[in-house]
Amino acid sequence: MEWTREKRYLKYKDWDAQTLLNLQTQAATSPYQMHYHVHPLSGLINDPNGFSYYNGEYHLFCQSYPFGPVHGIKSWIHFASSDMVHWHYLGQAINPDSELDNAGAYSGSGLVHNGELLLAYTGNHRDKNWIRTPYQVIAKMDKNNKIVKDTNPIILPPEHVTEHFRDPQLFEHNSKYYIILGAQDKDTKTGEIDVYESDDLKTWHEVGYLDFSKEKMGYMIECPNLVFVNDQPVLIFCPQGLDKSIASYDNIYPNMYLVGKNIDLSQAKFTPAQKAPKDLDDGFDVYATQAFNAPDGNAYAISWVGLPDCTYPTDDENWANTYSQVKRLEVKDNELYQHPLDSIKSLRMDHEAISNQAHLKDHTSNQYELKLTIQPDQSGKLFLNADSDLKTGLILDFNTGDSSRLIIDRSNVGPKVNPEYGEQREVLLDLHHELNLDIFVDGSLCEIFINDGKNVATLRFFANPENQTIAFDHDLEYDADFWKMMPIM
Amino acid sequence: MEWTREKRYLKYKDWDAQTLLNLQTQAATSPYQMHYHVHPLSGLINDPNGFSYYNGEYHLFCQSYPFGPVHGIKSWIHFASSDMVHWHYLGQAINPDSELDNAGAYSGSGLVHNGELLLAYTGNHRDKNWIRTPYQVIAKMDKNNKIVKDTNPIILPPEHVTEHFRDPQLFEHNSKYYIILGAQDKDTKTGEIDVYESDDLKTWHEVGYLDFSKEKMGYMIECPNLVFVNDQPVLIFCPQGLDKSIASYDNIYPNMYLVGKNIDLSQAKFTPAQKAPKDLDDGFDVYATQAFNAPDGNAYAISWVGLPDCTYPTDDENWANTYSQVKRLEVKDNELYQHPLDSIKSLRMDHEAISNQAHLKDHTSNQYELKLTIQPDQSGKLFLNADSDLKTGLILDFNTGDSSRLIIDRSNVGPKVNPEYGEQREVLLDLHHELNLDIFVDGSLCEIFINDGKNVATLRFFANPENQTIAFDHDLEYDADFWKMMPIM
Structure with missing residues (x-):
């Protein structure tokens, strides 16, 4: 089946309900499906949107195309949770049904204001000649989860940007409101973060591009996201086309972060505490991470596990992508740390403690947590989701001695996944230190x-x-705790 | 909107996907929706089906009509769970897409056999003249949750029944296989339970109507269900048109049970240990309860909370009905007891202990558990989900003294619900005994x-x-524990 533009932009009402039910069933029953992470009910999800705390619950919205594993006409779908682990589905939140978003309700963010949850998003408008205009729009959600869109955009694209002007993050800071946007400058064709300021959420003026680096940040920045972590500003963003001499990465596009010393939004000035941006994730598939400052004082982040312009094996099953678990952020010594939530422990079942023996498990049901401490001066390979002979598996190749490092190798575990961007990722470790790993597996x-x-x-x-099977390639010194994780979604 | 027969039997493919998404959203965001009980994703659910334990998980299927609050053309939808509390959705299980079930895949049961889950159900066939033939059909589910229907029915309606011949319970007993079916005798127009026996699950012979009562069981029996509880056979069934002199009930149709001394299925003979059937539930809305014997030695039951030929206020929101929580069954002194599962405690949050004061809570978020012990020789009214002045609310009117009883009164709490069948239910209690109540509220x-x-x-x-608000009408002697319950669905 070819996904022509015409097909990708077919109105939802022009699909039939049996097809949608079949797609929902196919996604739900896939052996690769996740069962304790937010995942597509059908079709494709991408960027997390509107991650927030409102009316006594955490809210999360997802970019969604319900009819296939492609970037068709997007809407927002809605989940809520008491603990950011048990998410329940609340249906379609923003449908692409107005003139402003006639070609998709694109990414954005949430801000609680006057008893409502404001959802700032990009209305992807296309005219009859398929010329795109990105409108920044606000929709308002009430305590009954009913959403009404404003009829007029709050921000029109300024003269100095191309059609790539999107992903508004709306937040309050120093008694003013700000929106930061990913942008491409029209003259230089460089990626920028454009800052807008408002006193009343109605009238917005452009402060200008955020000054946060002397380097050119590729040809486009997507999903800029500012949070405060342990009182330091942290800028999370997705530069496309970033020169690898500026910051190293292996994926097609990286999801970077930069810890700051301070920020002056009224001057669009972010002062970094790090020399260069760093990869937020050392794996293969994280993009468009969205973080927010919650009323409990913590900053929480959730990531799209999927990449633009890449394909995945479940495309053949008509669905694609998933989300990470929610991570609590911490800054120590100007570095960003990411932690699992305490609440995810509520999914643990059937605990087993295992030490030193090469063989750990034969049956995991593919939803599990494995927490490991490998002693210093060990080396070997840990196989996850392996056959009993360890001929195939996801391999963690580690050294905790002289050449300390962890290599994650997915070259030998089922269908290849975008191998043109490498099949290994390496993390450097301190020499002669124990290695702690907290591994969560959920389906694929x-x-x-x-x-x-x-x-x-x-x-x-x-x-x-x-x-x-979970096994090391030989006996070594380690302590492990294993739990099956309860399937809940 | 009128639900003509034509509209109710419109093929799913003739509905559009935007309408289905809107219906799913409307159900998910209704303030009356349940969030820790199995409920419709859209439209209407009725009888629980195929409740079983297979491949390391509990499975539950539901009669579903996805397009409105009516009994349109039915399919089975599928949920699975590790603990019978956290259910995850697995999509459409049996679609009404074969000649045998062209007017609906009706109720049935599950039996694990040879590594597969056999799903026995009634194919509701209608010919061109709308003449109905009920076919008993088996579908087989594998460990990947893929379901394939047999192409031929295993049982055709015998000559001596009307078109009302359905709801097969398939089970193994004394090294033989049995199917019991709800039936209406063609001559007498009485409700019967018809017993079939097989050695190989292929060839079935009719043993005959189950002999379990001297009384006439109304004009039809639906959803007959035999389980063994503490080594005694228990027959759960739904007699329609039962004379109230035989067994008292208030709902339009009762869901009855009869504890037995023993059963000889090869002779279709059930010997009761009770004088007459008893109401399985003393509330307003339970029907079609399905129970099964799990490998852990317990018998578990789940009920449709909804009644045939009745309407509910959420009909106006295009969805209807819900399920009870799963209940563990116990027989003591030839009486059936029903218990919440231990696993539901995992949803408890924010515990509060409260004693003796009239006022308990102002804010519950409408998902809560309230566990109460009221001392002997007290009387009063407990208001649930009340306004702060206690002018409206669900009222539990109790007396633990001389005239011990509990009256549940829904006459003064929002829109009326089938008031022609009474707005109060009464449970008689032992005189001068403490009263223990474990109350679960979830939305409506x-x-x-x-x-x-x-x-x-x-x-x-x-x-x-x-x-x-939760409050008594005056101070009295009680001890209570209150928890908010985590919304998970």
């Missing part, structure tokens, strides 16, 4: 928290679902 | 476990969602 998703969240590596992999 | 559902499950009263009620 693996998240590895390394050394208490100093690094996180997130990836998709597509093992034969019957391959459930 | 209330389940009251009375005196450790000796009675259970289940009901829908439609309070203003902002009315969240």
Whole structure:
């Protein structure tokens, strides 16, 4: 089936309901499906949107195309949760049904204001000649989860940007309101973050491009996201076309972060505390991470596990992509740490403690957590979701001695996933130190928290679902805790 | 909108996907929706089907009509769970897409056999003249949740029944296979339970009507269900048109049970241990309860909370009905007890202990558990989901003294619900004994476990969602534990 433009932009009402039910069933029953992470009900999800706390619950919206594994005409779907682990679905939130968003309700953010949740998003408008205009629009959600869109955009694209002007983050800072947007400058064709300011959420004026780096940030920046973590500003963003001499990365497009010393939004000035941006995730598949400052004082982040312009094996099953678990952010010594939430422990079942023996498990049901401490001066390979002979599996190749490093290798575990961007990722470790790994596997998703969240590596992999062996290639010194995780979604 | 027969039997493919998405959103965001009970994703659900344990998980299927609050053309939808509390949706299971079930895939049951889950159901066939033939059909589910229907029915309606011949329960007993079916005798127009026997699941012979009562069981029996509880056979069934002199009930149709001394299925003989059937539930809205014997040695039951030929206020929101929580069954002194599962405690949050004061809570978020012990020789009214002045609310009017009884009164709490069948239900209690209540509220559902499950009263009620007060009408002697319950669905 060819996904022509005409087909991708077919109105939802021109699809039939049996097809949608079949797509929902196909996604739900896939052996590769996640069961304790937010995932597509059908079709494709991409960027997390509107991540917020409102009316006693956490809210999360997702970019969604319900009819296939492609970037067709997008809407927002809605989930809510008490603990950011047990999410329940609340249906379509923003449909692409107005003139402003006639070609898709694109990404954005949430801000609680006057008892409502304001959802700022990009209305992707296309005229009859397929010329695009990105409108920044606000929709308002009430306590009954009913959403009404404003009829007029709050921000029109300024003269100095191309059609690439999107992903508004709306927030309050120093008693003013700000929106930051990903933009491409019309003259230089460079990626920028454009800052807008308002006193009343109605009249907005452009402060200008955010000054946060002397380097050119590729040809476009998507999903700029500012949060405050341990009182320091942290800028999370997705530069496309970034020169690898500025910051190293392996994926097609990186999801970067920059810890700041301070920020002056009224002057569009971010003063970094790091020399250069760093990869937010050391795995293969993280993009468009959205973080927010919650009323409990923490900053929480959730990532799209999927990449633009890439394909995945579940495309053949008509659905694509998933989300990471929610991560609590911490800044220590100007580095960003990411931690699993305490609440995810509520999914743990059937605990087993295992030490030193090469063989850990034969049957995991493919939803599990494995927490490991490998002693210093060890080396070897840990196979996850392997066959019993360890001929195939996801391999964590580690050294905690002289050449300390962790290599994550998905070259030998089922169908290839975008191999043109490499099949290994390497994380450098301190010499002669123990290695702590907190590994979460859910269907075709693996998240590895390394050394208490100093690094996180997130990836998709597509093992034969019957391959459930966990084993080292030889006996060594380690302590492990294993839990099955309860399927809840 | 009129639900003509033509509209109710419109093929799913002749509905459009935007309409289905809108219906799913409307159901998900209704303030009356349940969030820790299995409920419709859209449209209407009725009988639980195929409740079973297979491949390491509990499975539950639901009669579903996705397009409105009516009994249109039915399919089975599928949920699975590790703990019978956290259910995840697995999509459409049996679609009405074969000649045998062209007018609906009706109710049935599940049996694990040879590594597959056999789903026995009634194919509701209608010919061109709308003449109905009920076919008993088997579908087979594998470990990937893929379902394939047999192309031929296993049982055709015998000559001596009318078109009302449905709801097969398939089970193994004494090394033989049995199917029991709800039936209407063609001559006498009485409700019967018809027993079939097989050695190989292929060839079935009719043993005959089950002999379990000398009384006439109305004009039809639906959903016959045999389980073994503490080594005694228990027959659960839904007689329609039952004379109230045989067994008392208030709902339009009752869901009855009969505890047996023993059963000889090869002779179709059930010997009761009770004089007459008893109401399984003392509330307003339970029907079509399905129970099964799980490998852990327990018998578990789940009920449709909804009644045939009745309407509910959410009909105006295009969805209808919900399910009870799963209940563990116990027989003591030839009486059936129903207990909440231990696993539902995992949803408890924000515990509060409260004693003796009239006022308990102002804000509950409408998902809560309230566990109460009221001392002997007290009387009063407990208001649930009340306004702050206690002018409206669901009222539990109790007396633990000389005239011990509990009256559940939904006459003064929002829109009326089938008031022609009464707005109060009464449960008689032992004189001068403490009264234990374990009350679960979830949106518009209330389940009251009375005196450790000796009675259970289940009901829908439609309070203003902002009315969240819990209070007695005066101070009295009691101890209570309150928890908010985590919304998970």
